[in-house]
Amino acid sequence: MVVSLTRRQLFGAGAGAGAGLLLAACGSSPASAPAPTPSAPAPSGSGAAAATPARGGVLRVGALGKASSTTRDPHGVQANESDYLILSLVYDALTVPGASPNVAPRLASAWEPSDDLKRWRFTIAEDATFHDGSPVTAEDVVWSLRRLRATPSGSARLPGIEAGAIKADGGAVVLTSSYANSELPLLLRLTTFVLKKDTATVAGSPGTGPFRLESFRNGNARLVRNDRWHGGEVALDAVEVQMFESPQAMANAMLTGQIDLASNVGAVAARTAEGRGDVQIVRRPNDMSMPIVMRTADGPFADERVRQAVRLAVDREAMVKQVLSGYGAVANDILGTGDPDYAKDIPQRTRDLAQAKRLLGQAGLDLSMTYELFTTEDIPGLAESATLFATQVREAGLNIRVVKQDPGVFWDKTWLKAPLYTTYWGTNDSVVFFAGKTLSSDAAQNEAAWKDDAFDRTYLKAVGTVDAAERAPYLREMQRIEHERSGYLLWGMADGLDLASPKVRDLPTLPGYGRVQLERAWLAT
Incomplete structure (x- = not known):
């Protein structure tokens, strides 16, 4: 007998705001059911709930x-x-965010993992067509995903999936991961947009x-x-x-x-x-994070004591009040604040200028120098957060000069490369999402160039574990390590x-x- 289960029941917690994708099980082996039909978004505006769409x-x-x-x-x-x-x-992606569950179908109507969580089969919606009327085929999807995989950020957008591991199977596409990954449908929610096979002119x-x-x-x-x-x-x-x-x-x-x-x-x-x-x-x-990234591989912030000092020098409540005009919440240097398994028991980091100064002294950072913080004005509040940050850390003896860049220059020349810069993310419902996209050592979008063997091992255990009770300590340990020694300063959520x-x-x-x-x-x- 096939029994429908929510992702939380089957795969455990930690997928984001809601239960996660719907699957079915026969016995204890993961299997798919048709993915849930997307519901209309919550009504907005006066009287919208009682009105009929025109x-x-x-x-x-x-x-x-x-x-x-x-x-x-x-x-x-x-x-x-x-x-x-x-x-x-x-363009349609294979999956999109949902409310409950938090992974909803789009071009993929259903998905099914193998028992070892490495091989995922995504069924393409039968009635999907391109705007010119031609049907969407699995070959179109395979070509598009391989094209995506070949981009500079392709390995982050398709984590664990090599181009040769993307194949057509009738009306479905099969993705084979290099490691067990119970979260693959969630990780495909962003830019798995599909074009017609062999498209020469994309625009x-x-x-x-x-x-x-x-x-x-x-x-x-x-x-x-x-x-x-x-x-x-x-x-x-x-x-x-x-x-x-x-x-x-x-x-x-x-x-x-x-x-x-x-x-x-x-x-x-x-x-x-x-x-x-x-x-x-x-x-x-809790819509958007605007963390400050400190490069850990080399440069002035490679010393863990310097990164800890920077995090202790920030007045988070003042940042939320002044940069976000109160439209936000204080954060604790852990990405994925909307995850039901967000580790609320990890003590909130607060400002401690005395300890920040001690750590900077122990690290031997040259405080006579002025260090540059690169930012853009892509989104409201981003550049303002950099300016206030520079003012606050000056009280700990750290001199920061804010450099504003055109977005094209920033994303091409600065992102992933500079010792200190701002970034932003509009996805916050999964600790695992960020672990796979930006924190694991081999992540193509590893913004801080952070490599931590203990974190990597724990991440693989988390995504490869189905049982909720077994998975929970791995999720908590990932967050503890991130909080203690990653390259992120996440002061608040906008x-x-x-x-x-x-x-x-x-x-x-x-x-x-x-x-x-x-x-x-x-x-x-």
């Missing part, structure tokens, strides 16, 4: 970006939020998503409804995406009626809009904040990638 209308969306950083490659680095929004509506190529690209110019785009979309009915006739270089300009455009939705507009704009009856504030708690016209209904409330899933939104008349 078909039609054009949703005008503002998103942050810079013309110098524009990309139209779904497998490239998307430094602009506007690009990511467009690509996420035009403007047909996708499989809820909208198709009608026009694109200088980062601005018009997307029209894809009536063939396999994921269900889409109410909006079109989405028009307008790129803004600053959150202030985007907020002003929304408040003056030039756009209907200001996406990820930031705390300052939200605070300004408070109390206005003609504006919705959509708030997603709330995600959108401003919207009252007529915009059913906006997504999930964090990270989830917030760009606008296919269920509609306009009230």
Whole structure:
């Protein structure tokens, strides 16, 4: 007999906010059931819960970006939020974030692991087609995933999966991991976008998503409804995406009626809009982390004592209050704060200037020098966090000069390379996600160049363990090690904040990638 189980029941805790993907079991062996049908996002806006979605209308969306950083490659680095929004509506990934469970189907309708959790079979939705009407085949998916794997960040986006381990099997794609990995469906949620096999010109190529690209110019785009979309009915006739270089300009455009939705507009704009009856504030708690990265392989922060001193020199409550205007929460240097197995029992690190000074002295760091902290203005509050951080650590004797860079320069020249820089992540529902993407020694996006054998061993035990009771101590140990000696200073979690016209209904409330899933939104008349 086949019995349906939630991922929490079968694979244990630690997958994120919710139970995880649905599977079925026969006896004690993992097996798949059809993945759950995506539910509409939680309603937003006054009276939305009782209203029936109306078909039609054009949703005008503002998103942050810079013309110098524009990309139209779904497998490239998307430094602009506007690009990511467009690509996420035009192309389908295999899986996407969900509320409960936290992994929902998209182009993959179901998934099934082998008993040893190394071989995963993803069934492609039977009625999935490209925008030109041609059916999506397993060969299309294999070609796309191999293309993704060949990009500089491909090993992070497909962790443990080599190009030769991606194969077609009838109407399914089989991915074979180099290690047991119970979390693979979760790790495929971001950019496993699918193109037609042998696509020569990627820009403007047909996708499989809820909208198709009608026009694109200088980062601005018009997307029209894809009536063939396999994921269900889409109410909006079109989405028009307008790129803004600053959150202030985007907020002003929304408040003056030039756009209907200001996406990820930031705390300052939200605070300004408070109390206005003609504006919705959509708030997603614990939405985004903005850690400071300290390179551990070499340079001034390679000494663990220096990293500990930096973490002790920061006033986290002041950072949340001043940078986020209170729209956020203090964090404890552990990525994945939304995970049900987040280790709340690890003592919260607080400011201790005396200890910070002692550690800097013990490490022998040259305090006569000025060290550079690189940042960008990709998202609201990022550059401001760098400036306040520099002010705070000066009280411990550490001199920091903040260097602001254009996003294109930052992501090409600084990210993964500089001794000290800011970064940000819009996914926070899984400790394991970050372990595989940014913390394990062989992670392609190992931002701090951190290598810790004990952490690596514990991570492999965690993802290779099915039983919840056996898995829990591994998850806790991973977080303890990260808290003590990684290259991250995670001072707080920012709330995600959108401003919207009252007529915009059913906006997504999930964090990270989830917030760009606008296919269920509609306009009230």
